[in-house]
Amino acid sequence: xxxxxxxxxxxxxxxxxxxxxxxxxxxxxxxxxxxxxxxxxxxxxxxxxxxxxxxxxxxxxxxxxxxxxxxxxxxxxxxxxxxxxxxxxxxxxxxxxxxxxxxxxxxxxxxxxxxxxxxxxxxxxxxxxxxxxxxxxxxxxxxxxxxxxxxxxxxxxxxxxxxxxxxxxxxxxxxxxxxxxxxxxxxxxxxxxxxxxxxxxxxxxxxxxxxxxxxxxxxxxxxxxxxxxxxxxxxxxxxxxxxxxxxxxxxxxxxxxxxxxxxxxxxxxxxxxxxxxxxxxxxxxxxxxxxxxxxxxxxxxxxxxxxxxxxxxxxxxxxxxxxxxxxxxxxxxxxxxxxxxxxxxxxxxxxxxxxxxxxxxxxxxxxxxxxxxxxxxxxxxxxxxxxxxxxxxxxxxxxxxxxxxxxxxxxxxxxxxxxxxxxxxxxxxxx
Numbered sequence: 001x002x003x004x005x006x007x008x009x010x011x012x013x014x015x016x017x018x019x020x021x022x023x024x025x026x027x028x029x030x031x032x033x034x035x036x037x038x039x040x041x042x043x044x045x046x047x048x049x050x051x052x053x054x055x056x057x058x059x060x061x062x063x064x065x066x067x068x069x070x071x072x073x074x075x076x077x078x079x080x081x082x083x084x085x086x087x088x089x090x091x092x093x094x095x096x097x098x099x100x101x102x103x104x105x106x107x108x109x110x111x112x113x114x115x116x117x118x119x120x121x122x123x124x125x126x127x128x129x130x131x132x133x134x135x136x137x138x139x140x141x142x143x144x145x146x147x148x149x150x151x152x153x154x155x156x157x158x159x160x161x162x163x164x165x166x167x168x169x170x171x172x173x174x175x176x177x178x179x180x181x182x183x184x185x186x187x188x189x190x191x192x193x194x195x196x197x198x199x200x201x202x203x204x205x206x207x208x209x210x211x212x213x214x215x216x217x218x219x220x221x222x223x224x225x226x227x228x229x230x231x232x233x234x235x236x237x238x239x240x241x242x243x244x245x246x247x248x249x250x251x252x253x254x255x256x257x258x259x260x261x262x263x264x265x266x267x268x269x270x271x272x273x274x275x276x277x278x279x280x281x282x283x284x285x286x287x288x289x290x291x292x293x294x295x296x297x298x299x300x301x302x303x304x305x306x307x308x309x310x311x312x313x314x315x316x317x318x319x320x321x322x323x324x325x326x327x328x329x330x331x332x333x334x335x336x337x338x339x340x341x342x343x344x345x346x347x348x349x350x351x352x353x354x355x356x357x358x359x360x361x362x363x364x365x366x367x368x369x370x371x372x373x374x375x376x377x378x379x380x381x382x383x384x385x386x387x388x389x390x391x392x393x394x395x396x397x398x399x400x401x402x403x404x405x406x407x408x409x410x411x412x413x414x415x416x417x418x419x420x421x422x423x424x425x426x427x428x429x430x431x
Contacts, residue, residue, distance in 0.1 A: 002026045003419065004039045008048030008380065012055055013353035014360075014369035023053065025376040028419040032372060046414065048380055054352045055370050056088025056377025056417065059329060060359040061153070061178075061232060061256060061304035064090070064121070067108060068097025073309040073397050075109065078329070079117035081307070081396035083423040085329040086412025088377040089120035089367060090307075091359075094131070095154040101126035101137040103145035110146055118422045119415075120377075122365055127152040127166045127177065133159055136166050143173040148363040151178035153232055156214060158184060163218060167227030176228040176254070176362055181214035181239070182280065191319060193266045193281040201269065203319065208287070211280050212238040219246040222253055230362060231255040233306050235280040237290035244299050254362050256302035257291050259332045260402075263339035264288075268402055274315045274322035275402040278308070292345050301358040303351065305332045309398020327398040331389055333381060335403065337410025380414035387411060395428060 003025040010021040010033070022037035023030060039045050059082060065073035073081075075092075082090050092109065094100035100109065106123045113121035125142030127150045129135050139150055150170055157163045157179070170177050187210040192198050194205025215231060219242060222229035234240065234255050246253050266282045276282060283291075294300045308325025315322050340346040360368025367377045386409040391399040415423035422429055 002040050002043035003046060003416070004037060004043050005046045005048050005053055005378065005380070006037070008051045008053035010053045010370065011348055011352050012370045013349050014055070014357035018349060023370065023378065025416070025419050028376055030370055030372055030374055030376045033370060050384065051413070052348060052381040052383055054379045054381065055356040056367055057086050057333070057355040057379045058089045058359040058367060059087045059305050059307070059332070060091040060302060060363055062090045062092050062307040062329065063095065063309065064092040065309065066096065066112065067105070071311045075112045075121065076116040077395060077397045079113065079119045079121060080428045081329040081394060082119045083415045083417070083428055084395050084426060085331070086333050086379040086381060086415055087119060087329060088379065088415060088417045089122065089365065091122040091124050091148055091363060093124050093153045094126035094151060099126050099131050100124070101129050103141045106142060106145035106147050118428065119417050122148040122363060124149045124151050124178065126150065127157060128162060131155050133157045133162055136162060136169060139166070139169045139173060139175070143175055147175070148365060149176045149178050149230065151180065151232070153178055153180045156180050156182040156184060160217060160221065164221050164225060167221055167225040167229065171225065171227040174228070174364065176230040178230045178232050179214070179218045180232050181211050181218060183210045183213045186210035186213060191277060192269050193283050195266065195284055197266045197269060206281050208236040208238055208283070211236055212242060215239045215242050219251055219253060223249065223251045226252065229253045233258050233261060233280055234291060234300055235261040235283050236287045240290045240294040240299065243294065247299060254301045255299070256304040257295055257300050258304060258306045259328055259335045260326060262288065262292055262295065262303070263335050264402070272319050273402050274317065274319055275326050275400040277319060277322050277324055278326055279324035292340065295354065296346055296350055301354065301362065303332070303336060303354040305329050309396050310400050311397070312399055315400045325400065327394065327396050327401050330394050330396060331401060331403050331408065333412050334408035334410045337383065338408045342409065376416060376419040378416040379412055381410060382413045383410045385409065385411045385413065
């Protein structure tokens with residue numbers, strides 16, 4: 001069925017497009033963008049008046065947990081959570097069981113996504129065998145199987161020589177190396193950001209330096225090798241300063257920040273809600289402001305959720321024993337709209353570019369723009385829709401969100417993947 005999206009504010013940063021347009025979709029492709037299009041016979045007409053219409057949003061950092069940790073999330077549940085959140089594509093990290101350090105696991109993820117997923121899934125291969133940080137994985141095999149990047153995310157690569165070799169080998173296949181920047185010795189089994197709040201609460205802190213030391217090391221190695229470095233979940237003012245300096249020198253580096261590091265502070269930990277326990281930890285307001293400013297300036301390229309679902313019983317323990325991570329796919333857009341766009345800290349164009357053109361460019365994947373003849377991946381957002389977060393309504397198996405009960409504005413209302421509506425008004429449309 002053809003679909004005509006009429007009267008929306010179309011924002012496509014890749015094409016410098018921001019204005020009222022109609023979009024005609026036929027089959028799996030976009031055929032026409034223009035004003036006042038007539039609907040072909042039999043087409044479904046979607047009234048997008050008052051809505052924001054964007055290229056399909058891409059989340060380049062999620063944990064789908066399958067294979068191995070299906071009690072936390074599956075490819076089926078995780079992709080439905082993505083569609084509910086307005087995302088048409090996700091890149092999933094390698095910390096599965098077995099680890100995605102071989103072509104067979106990459107093939108499994110892709111086939112499972114084809115059978116059970118509702119959005120596009122791009123696997124990220126492991127940087128090192130078994131995520132042990134001792135020996136690089138077979139990067140060529142991973143690339144041939146369809147991995148779009150390599151990363152040991154969730155665990156830092158402490159051995160600088162291993163990271164150097166990874167950057168050198170990945171460069172041969174034009175793959176970015178996604179770095180989880182954390183010095184484990186400095187982190188010292190900490191639970192939250194080292195600072196005033198940690199002192200008041202009596203919780204062991206993780207200093208900002210634990211991230212910044214590794215950011216500095218990996219920037220130096222990227223400069224040495226000419227490899228493509230992507231810094232995951234940047235969270236401190238010091239990391240931002242190092243990133244800007246490296247960019248000015250011409251280092252091949254890109255970076256992302258999460259909605260929770262852009263919008264939330266370590267003050268939330270005072271509730272002892274284990275959903276606030278994330279790695280890197282929530283930071284003070286000064287760091288948050290620096291990361292937001294870097295995103296607005298283009299020094300940070302991408303907003304990525306670092307969606308990290310856990311089973312309820314895993315998080316329903318004392319703060320010390322809870323695993324790190326919060327879910328983010330289903331709340332990323334309204335959280336950014338409410339905390340950054342509406343207050344004027346970020347424009348719609350900046351936010352959408354960080355969810356579309358930039359991740360598509362970094363991962364070298366289809367989409368990221370509304371181009372006639374291109375894939376019909378489209379997201380429609382209602383900027384005025386306000387509702388309360390209810391984790392019990394999530395499609396994700398993980399309910400570990402500190403946003404429960406919070407009112408947010410600017411929710412996705414329609415997700416189209418390959419010309420098919422997969423989410424409408426918050427509900428997944430099954431085939």
